[in-house]
Amino acid sequence: MSTFLDRVFGRVGFGGVMALVAPALAVVFAALVTSVVLLIAGHPPVEAFTSLVEYGSQPRVLVLILNLATTYFLSAVAVAVGFRMNLFNIGVDGQYRLAALIAASVGGAALVPGPLNIVLVVLVAMLVGALWASIAAVLKVTRGVSEVISTIMLNAIATGLTGWLLTADRLGVLSGNAIGTPPIPEDAHMPGMALIPGTPMKVNGFLIVAIIVGIGYAVLLNRTRFGFNLRATGRSEPAAVASGVNVKRMVVAAMVISGASAGLIGMPELLGSSFEYSLNFPTGLGFTGIAIALLGRNNAVGMAVGALLWGFLDSSSDALQLMEISKELVDIMKGVIVLSVIIAYELVHRYRIVAAQRKVSRELAAPAETEGAAA
Amino acid sequence: MLMAAAACGGSDDKAETGASASSEPSAQGGGKGGKVGLAYDIGGRGDQSFNDSAAVGLDKAKTEFGLEAKELEAAPGETDAQKEERLRLLASGGFNPVIAVGFAYSGPVKKVAAEFPDVKFAIIDDADATGPNVSNLVFAEEQGSYLVGVAAALKSTKNSIGFVGGVKVPLIQKFEAGYVAGAKAVKSDIKIQVKYLSEPPEFTGFNDPAKGKTTAQGMLDAGADVIYHAAGGSGGGVFEAAKAANAMAIGVDSDQALTADKAVSDVVITSMLKKVDVAVYDFLKNFTAGTVKGGETRYDLKAGGVDFSTTGGKVDDIKSQLDEYKNKISSGEITVPATP
Numbered sequence: 001m002s003t004f005l006d007r008v009f010g011r012v013g014f015g016g017v018m019a020l021v022a023p024a025l026a027v028v029f030a031a032l033v034t035s036v037v038l039l040i041a042g043h044p045p046v047e048a049f050t051s052l053v054e055y056g057s058q059p060r061v062l063v064l065i066l067n068l069a070t071t072y073f074l075s076a077v078a079v080a081v082g083f084r085m086n087l088f089n090i091g092v093d094g095q096y097r098l099a100a101l102i103a104a105s106v107g108g109a110a111l112v113p114g115p116l117n118i119v120l121v122v123l124v125a126m127l128v129g130a131l132w133a134s135i136a137a138v139l140k141v142t143r144g145v146s147e148v149i150s151t152i153m154l155n156a157i158a159t160g161l162t163g164w165l166l167t168a169d170r171l172g173v174l175s176g177n178a179i180g181t182p183p184i185p186e187d188a189h190m191p192g193m194a195l196i197p198g199t200p201m202k203v204n205g206f207l208i209v210a211i212i213v214g215i216g217y218a219v220l221l222n223r224t225r226f227g228f229n230l231r232a233t234g235r236s237e238p239a240a241v242a243s244g245v246n247v248k249r250m251v252v253a254a255m256v257i258s259g260a261s262a263g264l265i266g267m268p269e270l271l272g273s274s275f276e277y278s279l280n281f282p283t284g285l286g287f288t289g290i291a292i293a294l295l296g297r298n299n300a301v302g303m304a305v306g307a308l309l310w311g312f313l314d315s316s317s318d319a320l321q322l323m324e325i326s327k328e329l330v331d332i333m334k335g336v337i338v339l340s341v342i343i344a345y346e347l348v349h350r351y352r353i354v355a356a357q358r359k360v361s362r363e364l365a366a367p368a369e370t371e372g373a374a375a
Numbered sequence: 376m377l378m379a380a381a382a383c384g385g386s387d388d389k390a391e392t393g394a395s396a397s398s399e400p401s402a403q404g405g406g407k408g409g410k411v412g413l414a415y416d417i418g419g420r421g422d423q424s425f426n427d428s429a430a431v432g433l434d435k436a437k438t439e440f441g442l443e444a445k446e447l448e449a450a451p452g453e454t455d456a457q458k459e460e461r462l463r464l465l466a467s468g469g470f471n472p473v474i475a476v477g478f479a480y481s482g483p484v485k486k487v488a489a490e491f492p493d494v495k496f497a498i499i500d501d502a503d504a505t506g507p508n509v510s511n512l513v514f515a516e517e518q519g520s521y522l523v524g525v526a527a528a529l530k531s532t533k534n535s536i537g538f539v540g541g542v543k544v545p546l547i548q549k550f551e552a553g554y555v556a557g558a559k560a561v562k563s564d565i566k567i568q569v570k571y572l573s574e575p576p577e578f579t580g581f582n583d584p585a586k587g588k589t590t591a592q593g594m595l596d597a598g599a600d601v602i603y604h605a606a607g608g609s610g611g612g613v614f615e616a617a618k619a620a621n622a623m624a625i626g627v628d629s630d631q632a633l634t635a636d637k638a639v640s641d642v643v644i645t646s647m648l649k650k651v652d653v654a655v656y657d658f659l660k661n662f663t664a665g666t667v668k669g670g671e672t673r674y675d676l677k678a679g680g681v682d683f684s685t686t687g688g689k690v691d692d693i694k695s696q697l698d699e700y701k702n703k704i705s706s707g708e709i710t711v712p713a714t715p
Contacts, residue, residue: 064460071454097576163543163574168714176503177478177546274455279544280479283452283576314450318461321447322468330450 004346006235022348023302026340033336034329043325055319056312059198066195067204068311071268071282073304074210075289077217078129078261080298082147084221085234085254091136091151092262093286094158099128100266101162101181104277105171107270108182117188118271125263125270132158133259134252141248147255155286166277180278190271206268213264218300230254262286291338297345310334411437411444411659412470414461416477417578419448424581424607425651428628429476429499432655440663445470449479451578458483466491472662474655475499478546484509495667497658499651500546502671511671512654516546517553517711518704519647519681520603523625524557525700526645526683527601528565529693530623535566537594539613541581541606543571545714550605550627550647552715557700560709568594569715572609580606587612595620603627603647614639623689632686644689648682650674677705 035045055061075092082089103125112120136154139145166172172179192202221227233240233250241247265285270277292310296302313334317327413433420430430446437444445468447461462483465473472495475484485504488496497510504511527536538554540547551569558565570590572580580586587609591602595616603625604613610627617624618639626635626646635643654674661667674680683690683697690697703709 060463061460064456067456068454159577160574162576166575168545174545174714176481177500177544177549178481178503179545269454274482279575280455280482281576282454285452314453315457315460317450318447318464322445322464327448327450 022344023305023341025347026337026344029340029344030333030337033340034333037329037332038325041325041329043323048320048323048325051323052316052319056316059196060201061315062196063199063201063203064315065308065311066207067268067273068314069304069307070204070207070210071265071285072288072292072310073307074206074213074261074268075265075285076292076296076303076307077213077289077300078258078265079286079289079293080296080303081217081258081261082254083234083293083298085230085250086237087251087254087258088148089133089136089151089255089258089262090148090290091133091154091158091286092258092265092289093284094151094155095129095132095259095262096125096265096286097162097281097283098132098158099125099263100270100281101165101171101277102128103263103266104181104184104270107184107188108276110185110188114187117184118190121184121188121271122264122267125267126260127263129263130256130260133255133262137252137255140255141251166279178278178280180276180280182276184271184275188271189275190268192272204268204272206272209264209267213261214300214304226253265289291334294338295341297341309337409440409442409472409663410470411442412462412465412468412473413444413446414458414465414473414475414480415446415448416479417449417451418582418607420446422582422608423610423634424628425499425649426476428649428651429474429655431629432652433474433659435652436656436659436663440659442659442663452576455482459487462487462496463490466494471495472497472658472667474658476651477501480504495662497655499654505670507669509669510658510667512651512658513671513673514649514651514654514680515673515675515711516549516605516647516649516681517556517713518676519649519683520550520553520605521557521560521704521709521711522676522683522697522700523603523645523647524554524559525561525697526557526690526693527554527603527623527625528558528561529696530644530690531565531599531601533598533600534562534564535568535598535600537568537591537599537602538570539587539590539594539602539604539606539609540569540571541573541604541609542578543574543580547571547605548715549713550603552712554603555715556712560700566598568597568599570594572606580609582608584609584612584615588616591616591624592620595622601625601644605647611636611639614642617642626684630684630686632684641687643687646684646686648684650680650682653680676701 038045038048078092079089103121106124107117107121110117136147136150139150140147166179168174171181173182190205192205195203229245229250233245233247237247269282292303292306295306313330317330320329321327415426418426420426433444436442458480462473466487475498478501480498481501481504484496484498488506488509492508495508497512498504499512502511502513536558538551540551555567558567572583572586572590587606591613594602601623602613602617604610605627614624614635623644624642626643628649631646632640632643704711
């Protein structure tokens with residue numbers, strides 16, 4: 001039997017049409033709730049939704065959505081690696097921020113020329129992310145500290161550490177009222193792609209990296225022995241132990257992979273857009289990843305769709321404000337979507353159980369009394 | 376009409392953008408009924424801090440010059456690309472001028488202003504985003520803070536004062552630097568406690584009155600009797616703590632003896648005025664008159680951009696001394712440090 005959590009984290013899947021019915025139901029339900037909120041606030045919902053879609057389908061905004069989704073997807077993958085084995089890595093947020101800061105200063109120092117610098121920055125970021133995450137892993141396997149608690153604490157420590165490092169006498173350079181790491185030289189900027197016609201804006205080159213990471217994630221989990229062990233540990237630890245899985249080693253490995261993926265989250269922004277880690281570096285992406293991993297049920301395609309949806313919602317906040325609608329509506333939509341996805345999957349799941357029970361009882365009843373089956 | 380504005384945002388073609396801008400007679404400046412676009416940093420209107428101050432200037436200019444305005448607000452943790460898109464949305468939607476509130480818009484303004492040469496931009500608290508169509512409105516916060524530092528040292532009977540900063544960023548450290556220098560100028564042996572409520576990227580320190588209260592309480596317990604805050608919405612907590620301990624407090628940005636909660640406003644002996652409202656109003660006035668110029672406008676003590684308030688008469692007895700320091704700073708006799 002699968003538990004409620006198993007279903008939430010996608011450790012048991014639905015096949016066929018049902019896999020599509022649940023998310024579709026959730027989006028329709030979320031649209032309904034949002035409409036009610038809009039009506040209460042005194043705005044016509046249909047008009048609001050049409051102009052949102054109109055705004056979101058412009059070339060310039062499409063580029064923005066794709067770039068946001070790239071970052072969000074990487075974050076969701078980092079979270080999902082842990083989720084699949086029942087590890088709640090809440091610390092993705094601190095891992096990517098610390099990783100981005102250290103990687104940015106390494107990149108800014110220009111130790112190696114050109115594209116090599118890009119590779120170096122990415123590797124440093126993954127390493128820092130993995131190391132920071134491994135603290136929680138070591139605490140868990142040696143001292144039994146819950147990774148939820150330790151990663152939340154590590155987030156706070158990462159905030160303090162980055163704040164301390166990002167000062168003028170350490171890694172930071174003061175320019176006006178802003179402070180940031182020395183900019184990464186131009187020859188080490190990730191080239192963008194002119195994918196969307198009708199705008200000079202370019203899609204971040206890390207979109208390709210994100211797609212590769214997504215494929216790698218799916219292959220690792222579904223097609224390798226390591227992935228099988230990871231999923232098995234997530235479903236039932238005693239069963240995994242009985243079949244010879246070293247759970248402690250799996251915990252460390254999963255945390256390290258999760259942390260290394262977390263290191264990638266800041267890279268699209270760092271190497272494709274800001275070229276420095278400053279006070280304006282985006283924050284909270286680790287928590288966005290948690291929401292999207294839940295939404296996509298830790299499935300690579302599902303998370304990609306979720307990341308695009310989130311990118312669209314986040315970019316629509318200005319369009320809403322232009323219509324005099326509070327930007328907090330975006331937060332309401334996000335919350336309702338996550339909740340309704342969970343509820344929709346649960347409803348579909350229960351419907352399937354009932355349907356299966358009916359089918360069984362019909363088949364059992366069929367030879368004995370045919371009229372019973374008709375009723 | 377709203378749809379039209381959103382639809383306008385769709386064209387990324389610069390030529391077309393220019394056309395849509397010139398089809399608005401007001402966009403050239405010098406006419407009534409212009410459309411002003413204002414992009415706030417996190418918090419927006421109602422943050423009891425510099426965003427609100429900008430809003431006051433905007434409101435005044437709106438009624439006086441018959442302007443129309445659209446205000447957009449940043450979301451926490453967003454990327455520069457999202458800030459750029461906000462500015463593009465305004466600039467391509469026929470809003471001219473576009474005012475960005477806060478140094479976080481530095482990079483985005485520099486980039487977007489170059490894309491829309493026909494639109495005038497203004498940015499507050501930043502001198503780095505330069506361009507022919509960008510007006511940089513910056514303040515000498517350290518000079519005003521120096522004066523309230525002098526006031527704190529003169530008013531303290533225990534020879535011990537405190538500073539509560541919202542978030543430990545260079546901008547707020549300017550307040551600290553001036554305050555400490557001013558207090559030390561009066562009494563070189565004065566004890567000064569300095570605390571910040573949060574570290575970046577955590578910006579909650581600007582809106583956490585409970586933490587402001589606890590921190591101020593700690594300083595008062597440790598012997599301070601005057602506390603200056605540069606902590607936006609958290610300042611209310613500082614005032615509460617001062618009230619409970621029968622101590623004194625110094626406000627920031629606006630005249631907080633008038634704007635703070637009535638129950639605690641009597642603890643405010645003076646406030647360091649940072650006149651963002653004046654800067655916004657002046658910019659819009661110049662724009663309407665067609666005389667707006669690019670480049671840096673520095674609102675310092677000499678220009679009246681920063682000052683101390685005298686509401687309530689609690690610093691009347693030391694006003695002559697404060698004015699003396701004020702003149703010395705204005706004349707350049709005293710140079711106030713901007714970093715602690």
